[in-house]
Amino acid sequence: MTIYADNAATTKMSRAAIEAMMPYLADNFYNPSSLYSAGQRAKEALECARETVARCIGAGAKEIIFTSGGSESDNQALLSAAAAGARAGKRHIVTDGIEHHAVINTLKKLKKDGFEITYLPVHENGIVRPEELEAALRDDTCLVSVMYANNEIGTIQPVREIGRICRAHGVVFHTDAVQAVGHIPVDVEEDNIDMLSASAHKFHGPKGVGFLYVRKGIRLTSLIEGGAQERGRRAGTENVAGIAAAAAALEGSVSSIYEVSARITALRDRLIKGLSEIPHSALNGDAEKRLPSNVNFCFEGIEGESLLLLLDDKGICASSGSACTSGSLDPSHVLLAIGRSHDVAHGSLRLTLGDDATEEEIDYIIASVKDIVARLRGFSPVWRDLCSGKLQHIL
Amino acid sequence: MALYSEKVMDHFRNPRNVGVIEDADGIGEVGNARCGDIMKMYLKIKDDIIEDVKFETFGCGSAIASSSMATELIKGQPVSEAMKLTNKAVAEALDGLPDYKMHCSVLAEEAIEKALEDYFEKHPEKRKDV
Numbered sequence: 001m002t003i004y005a006d007n008a009a010t011t012k013m014s015r016a017a018i019e020a021m022m023p024y025l026a027d028n029f030y031n032p033s034s035l036y037s038a039g040q041r042a043k044e045a046l047e048c049a050r051e052t053v054a055r056c057i058g059a060g061a062k063e064i065i066f067t068s069g070g071s072e073s074d075n076q077a078l079l080s081a082a083a084a085g086a087r088a089g090k091r092h093i094v095t096d097g098i099e100h101h102a103v104i105n106t107l108k109k110l111k112k113d114g115f116e117i118t119y120l121p122v123h124e125n126g127i128v129r130p131e132e133l134e135a136a137l138r139d140d141t142c143l144v145s146v147m148y149a150n151n152e153i154g155t156i157q158p159v160r161e162i163g164r165i166c167r168a169h170g171v172v173f174h175t176d177a178v179q180a181v182g183h184i185p186v187d188v189e190e191d192n193i194d195m196l197s198a199s200a201h202k203f204h205g206p207k208g209v210g211f212l213y214v215r216k217g218i219r220l221t222s223l224i225e226g227g228a229q230e231r232g233r234r235a236g237t238e239n240v241a242g243i244a245a246a247a248a249a250l251e252g253s254v255s256s257i258y259e260v261s262a263r264i265t266a267l268r269d270r271l272i273k274g275l276s277e278i279p280h281s282a283l284n285g286d287a288e289k290r291l292p293s294n295v296n297f298c299f300e301g302i303e304g305e306s307l308l309l310l311l312d313d314k315g316i317c318a319s320s321g322s323a324c325t326s327g328s329l330d331p332s333h334v335l336l337a338i339g340r341s342h343d344v345a346h347g348s349l350r351l352t353l354g355d356d357a358t359e360e361e362i363d364y365i366i367a368s369v370k371d372i373v374a375r376l377r378g379f380s381p382v383w384r385d386l387c388s389g390k391l392q393h394i395l
Numbered sequence: 396m397a398l399y400s401e402k403v404m405d406h407f408r409n410p411r412n413v414g415v416i417e418d419a420d421g422i423g424e425v426g427n428a429r430c431g432d433i434m435k436m437y438l439k440i441k442d443d444i445i446e447d448v449k450f451e452t453f454g455c456g457s458a459i460a461s462s463s464m465a466t467e468l469i470k471g472q473p474v475s476e477a478m479k480l481t482n483k484a485v486a487e488a489l490d491g492l493p494d495y496k497m498h499c500s501v502l503a504e505e506a507i508e509k510a511l512e513d514y515f516e517k518h519p520e521k522r523k524d525v
Contacts, residue, residue, distance in 0.1 A: 303431050305455035309407065323431050324455035331431070343428035379413045381435040381451040382428050 020248035024241035049247035073197030085142020153285030154294025163192025182253035205249035274366030301383030423509030
């Protein structure tokens with residue numbers, strides 16, 4: 001048995017996405033920039049996909065540009081807003097401490113270029129407080145970038161409120177919605193979003209395709225120079241097959257979003273309840289304002305990588321914020337940002353459920369995690385010290 | 396390609412010499428929870444021979460496998476031989492470790508070194524023998 005519980009890493013392509021993709025890999029291989037009718041049909045497919053994607057997030061088709069994925073979209077959004085800010089003499093950016101590295105590292109680069117970055121706290125529940133955001137805004141703030149939902153702990157940010165504040169202050173608001181689009185309702189109008197990044201493989205589309213929503217009137221800087229594709233904002237022959245598949249995947253996900261999220265939320269809560277029975281464990285991130293599929297726990301006295309390897313032996317695919325799983329020395333910046341100590345953050349487990357998850361699978365995961373945590377604690381010197389009172393329990 | 400060799404996975408899944416020696420002659424603990432690795436080695440020494448060795452480890456797969464392999468390499472060996480154990484020997488016996496996991500084998504070497512140091516502190520007369 002294999003239970004894939006790492007859907008925040010990537011998702012399986014939907015049947016509809018694969019079917020939408022095939023014609024453009026086979027007979028309709030033409031370049032959408034070509035003048036002849038076959039090329040124009042490829043162009044039509046591209047524009048039809050753009051309209052679909054736009055409709056799914058409440059945008060206009062001209063406000064969507066296709067990219068290679070979430071990271072490219074984040075890079076382009078931030079660099080564009082920063083460039084516009086610099087032209088107006090504004091060099092201050094507000095973000096938070098739990099962003100994806102595509103945002104964090106782009107902002108680090110901007111800091112080297114002379115921008116000042118304010119990192120908002122996310123507190124214990126992993127959520128930004130709008131009033132703290134408003135207080136952080138200055139006359140020279142050119143951009144706010146706060147993710148829609150977090151990739152590790154699944155917390156959903158008060159995006160609509162943040163967008164409202166940004167709009168009132170005339171500051172561009174970007175959100176990395178890679179984990180949200182296709183999983184929870186997202187509407188750029190209602191949510192007051194100026195720029196939004198998304199990635200197709202997170203909503204059952206193919207890898208290597210994403211999009212950036214840019215509100216009409218906001219100028220984009222090109223990351224890739226070349227031809228006039230994407231109305232001159234992203235050069236290079238379009239990935240027609242991938243884009244058609246992305247649109248089909250998103251349409252499919254959005255059409256059943258309420259039904260799927262209600263069902264998965266119930267399974268998520270069953271999983272949270274089951275794992276909470278493990279002594280000295282804790283859920284990471286807000287229990288309610290979180291993605292329907294996301295469960296993230298810390299277990300005291302064990303390390304995450306060994307937990308993942310033993311889960312793999314039981315056929316369960318999961319991930320961890322332990323340093324050992326990333327090849328770096330520090331555990332997840334997200335877990336540290338919500339106040340987990342290094343010791344405890346090493347013992348984290350992220351399970352992100354698929355749309356087809358079942359109760360039986362949840363119960364099997366619970367039993368497996370309980371078993372493995374007990375086994376690893378059985379020969380952990382840290383656990384021994386916690387039990388003997390030499391070390392104080394944190395969780 | 397698998398993350399670890401079959402040998403590492405075998406020692407990780409079925410670690411040898413796991414546990415505690417209540418009346419150990421030498422105990423060594425290295426690493427810290429902040430970095431995600433702690434190893435604790437217990438030695439029982441009789442007539443300058445490592446009669447028994449047990450370990451407890453908090454850490455990743457390669458840390459657990461390195462501890463397990465290190466105990467196998469010194470069990471039944473004279474103290475003088477155990478003192479010569481290197482991290483390289485541990486890693487080689489495991490059919491290699493990924494580069495960024497080599498520090499796990501270093502911890503295993505250090506844990507044994509520290510346990511032997513503890514033994515010598517308790518039995519200073521033994522130090523000159525080896």
